[in-house]
Amino acid sequence: MDNRRVFAFLSNRLASGQAAVLVTVIAVEGSSMRGPGTHMGVSEDGTFIGSLSGGCIENAVVAEALEALGEARARTVRFGAGSRYIDIKLPCGGGLDIHFLPLEDTNLVARCLTAIDARKPFSLRFDLDSNEASFSTKWRATEHRAEERVSYIGHQPEPKLTIIGHGATVLSLAKLARQMDLTVEVFSPDEELLESLDDNEATTMRLATPADTMPITADPWTAFIFLFHDHDWEIALMAHAMQQPHFYLGAMGGRKAHAFRIKALRELGRSDQAIDAIHAPIGLFHSSRDPDTLALSTLGQVIEAYHRQDFKNAEG
Structure with missing residues (x-):
């Protein structure tokens, strides 16, 4: 139940002039504590909000986010099974594909927050070969289409x-x-x-x-x-x-x-x-x-x- 906290954190950081990264689990292999659609927010000073694994990979996630920020380019990184991070293992033995999106402005985050506060469903679309991310007021089920290099993240209002x-x-x-x-x-x-x-x-x-x-x-x-x-x-x-x-x-x-x-x-x-x-x-x-x-x-x-x-x- 962290979505509002994550997007509010990103909004506050961007409004204060800091750069920030939206981090999203787009696919899971095997078992995992957190499912596709889970978000973290990372700011340029290394502070972050949210959790993707309960503490196993968060430091490495922040490091990747800062690298993506430095390059001003989105990236997708595998953690856990099949990862280049051979020293980082998830206790459940699974693997996570995590997308890092450097945010150029507050537009995407603001639209997400507006939908959350209005208790409206919404979805995000990530183009994995570019920095493009789009917001839709139409809910779409969370889905990773690896062959099309695109991921959809659907969010329903929280209880x-x-x-x-x-x-x-x-x-x-x-x-x-x-x-x-x-x-x-x-x-x-x-x-x-x-x-x-x-x-x-x-x-x-x-x-x-x-x-x-x-x-x-x-x-x-x-x-x-x-x-x-x-x-x-x-x-x-x-x-x-x-x-x-x-x-x-x-x-x-x-x-x-x-x-x-x-x-x-x-x-x-x-x-x-x-x-x-x-x-x-x-x-x-x-x-x-x-x-x-x-x-x-x-x-x-x-x-x-x-x-x-x-x-x-x-x-x-």
């Missing part, structure tokens, strides 16, 4: 967590998700809880009544997370959320609470198919009692669902 509820788990989950630089919205009747989340942690809004559904909107990359102990609060809000685009909807509570929820949602006309898609009890492991563990369990389930989802036809 947005819309947390609706009250209690300590709301606070724990919002803070944990923000540590991953995810977009977080919190809707709660608890004014004190909302005040404890500063602007850097989440967008917040107080719910005046259980029927206060108007401010809740979503896109296909939204996860709805209901964390009410008082389940009477959630029914109208959940019924509304079920009609919004989303890739995940989960709710706290045991079997008795979920049985009540199912009955109430059916009475509001929600289909069995939509009800069956609710993750309840929420989380990867259901014995979570303390707020921090439940938050971790929930976020893990959300990220798992996000990576399983096919977003190729999704529109923001």
Whole structure:
């Protein structure tokens, strides 16, 4: 979930007058910690952001980036299996083809940041025999076409967590998700809880009544997370959320609470198919009692669902 950080780093460096390089994994052979489409940013002073291997090759990647910058020419370098760097081995035994693009101006980076902030899909095309890179608002699957000497990198918006509820788990989950630089919205009747989340942690809004559904909107990359102990609060809000685009909807509570929820949602006309898609009890492991563990369990389930989802036809 590093794309915004990488492009923001590059934008800041370029704006300050420093030269910079966009580094991208374009192909993977065998096993690898990071997949095609993973980015790093490197500035002319050797500072960088992002990780391609968990520490195995980053120093060599920075050195290659600075060489590409000095030559003002893009390059593609193999690391790991089959690499000329015979002293650098990836612990997984795989190989990475990494593209280094010296950035001539802020245009490409600015367009990427605009799309990320607007939560829109986009793709990049790298011509491997030149310094040419192009941006498209059309999403295209990540693909390396070695015979054509071209690579495509497709990016979908990252998950947005819309947390609706009250209690300590709301606070724990919002803070944990923000540590991953995810977009977080919190809707709660608890004014004190909302005040404890500063602007850097989440967008917040107080719910005046259980029927206060108007401010809740979503896109296909939204996860709805209901964390009410008082389940009477959630029914109208959940019924509304079920009609919004989303890739995940989960709710706290045991079997008795979920049985009540199912009955109430059916009475509001929600289909069995939509009800069956609710993750309840929420989380990867259901014995979570303390707020921090439940938050971790929930976020893990959300990220798992996000990576399983096919977003190729999704529109923001």
